[in-house]
Amino acid sequence: MSTTRIIIGARIFDGDDYQDGADLIVEAGRVKAISPRNAAFREAEIVDASGLLLVPGFIDLQVNGGGGTLFNEEPTLDGIRQICSAHARFGTTALLPTLITDTREVRTAAINAALEAKAAEVPGFLGLHLEGPHISLACKGAHDPALIRPMDKADLDEMLTCITALGCLMVTLAPENATKEQVLALANAGVVVSLGHTDTSFEIACGYAKAGARTVTHLFNAMSGLGHREPGLVGAALAIGTLGVGLIADGFHVDPAAMGIALRAKEGRGQIFLVTDAMSTIGTDITRLHLNGREILRKGGRLTLADGTLAGADIDMLSSVRFVHEKLGLSIAEAIRMATAHPADAMGIANQKGRLIAGADADFLLLTPELQLQSTWIGGLKAFEAPITSGEKPCGRA
Known part of the structure; x- marks a missing residue:
């Protein structure tokens, strides 16, 4: 043939x-x-x-699960296959399985599973996103506070060791628990460092961007807000031209008015791109799941812990594209760019994906x-x- x-x-x-x-x-x-x-x-x-x-096929840089599988609960090759297959039904052709803050043992298992998926050429697998554990307790969101900790030499070495074979690795961290020297080492090795889950100041965020941070994780959520005297990470994300910025467009994590303001305010070549932050519910009718031993409830398009804290999202990428087109009035072309060309640019893979x-x-x-x-x-x-x-x-x- x-x-x-x-x-x-x-x-x-x-x-x-x-x-x-x-x-x-x-x-x-x-x-x-x-x-x-x-x-x-x-x-x-x-x-x-x-x-x-x-x-072009959609690129999702933050996918916690799908098809009934949560990556934290099944950090295996089979788990990655299931997640990629589930999201292909909604237009995602390249994704980063995302590990939410967990133990050292689970993180090592996730890295090993990602390396296996890379070697096996699993359709839809792009690389790995480690969201934590080196984040801020003050902006933990749904992350287990008992597992949040500073980055140490063993953490850094493990990430530096896997990046060459893995190809694409994104790491969400906070200045509170990672140094600029660590960020520089990761960036120089090709890791995409993303600032997120942090109460950092605008000035410190600028310093970390200069050290090599390239993106910001889920804009507005779990970060220092935009104030008139202290612009915070939201201000840095919009003002620093080199930073790409992830956005969850489900209507729950960010109000549509705030999305529109951010899109109009974003400066420089770095663009705002869509992420789903999807959990295991995508492609299923399950109403409950567990993360780090805590129950997450699914109701009315929202996923929450028992105290009401948002815990990931219940949306796929095609629904996200339709949301920004229909609710924000973006052209179909720009809505699609937010799920294709923009995330490809953020990951530095514009010659391979997204176009x-x-x-x-x-x-x-x-x-x-x-x-x-x-x-x-x-x-x-x-x-x-x-x-x-x-x-x-x-x-x-x-």
């Missing part, structure tokens, strides 16, 4: 612009070109996508004009196809 496939008839958005009147040519799992068909490809397999929108350019991975989606998912493709292979009978909606919240 030919390794060349041509998707015809769709309106193509390549991650930056629309490419009208052209087809997507895929060869050996990568984008060969976006161009009209020609005789050189007459032996290719043809996929008719007439009337659909073809866009349909020659040589990039052939990760793409076919969507209806109403932004319903028809199919998900990872590495040029169909990973999910929505059912066409029974009247079920093929995407959105479970």
Whole structure:
């Protein structure tokens, strides 16, 4: 069978612009070109996508779970496979399984599982996100305070040891429990350092950005707010041009008005990108789950601890894209950029993911004009196809 496939008839958005009147040519799992068909490809397999929108696959840099699996509870290769498979049903073609603050033993298991997933080329697996334990007690959110601690040499060495084989590693930390020297060492090794769960000042955040921090974790949540005399981490996230900024767009973590203000205020080349912060509920009808021995309840689109603290999110990436398009009035193109090109830029993988350019991975989606998912493709292979009978909606919240 030919390794060349041509998707015809769709309106193509390549991650930056629309490419009208052209087809997507895929060869050996990568984008060969976006161009009209020609005789050189007459032996290719043809996929008719007439009337659909073809866009890059979504990239989610903060995914705690999915399909009934929470990464903290199952830090294994099988756990990663389940999470990636669950999110492919909602348009995510590359994700970072995210480990919330846990014990040293669980973190080591998570790193080992991520290395196995990388070696096994699990479809949809991008790398690993370690969210804690080196965060601030004052801004712990749903993280177990008993497990929060400063970064030590063993922690640093473990992360530096795995980054080469892993390729993509994001670490959320707070200046309260990690030094600028540690941030510099991580950044120099290629780790994407993200500031989050911190009560730090604007000035200190600027210093950590200069030391190598590249992103900010879930803007507005679990961080020092924007004040008129102390801009805090929110102010730093918006004012420092080099910082990419994650945003949970479920309508519960951040009010839509605040989202709009942030989008209008963001400076520099660093962009605001969507993250789901999804838990194990995605793709299931479960109503309860556990994290570090504590029960999390699912109700009305929210996930909370018993005291009402938000504990992750109950939203998928396609629903997030639709939210910012419908509630914030963003164009479909910009809403899609927030889930594709912007997170790729934040991770430094713009030549591989997030855009349909020659040589990039052939990760793409076919969507209806109403932004319903028809199919998900990872590495040029169909990973999910929505059912066409029974009247079920093929995407959105479970």
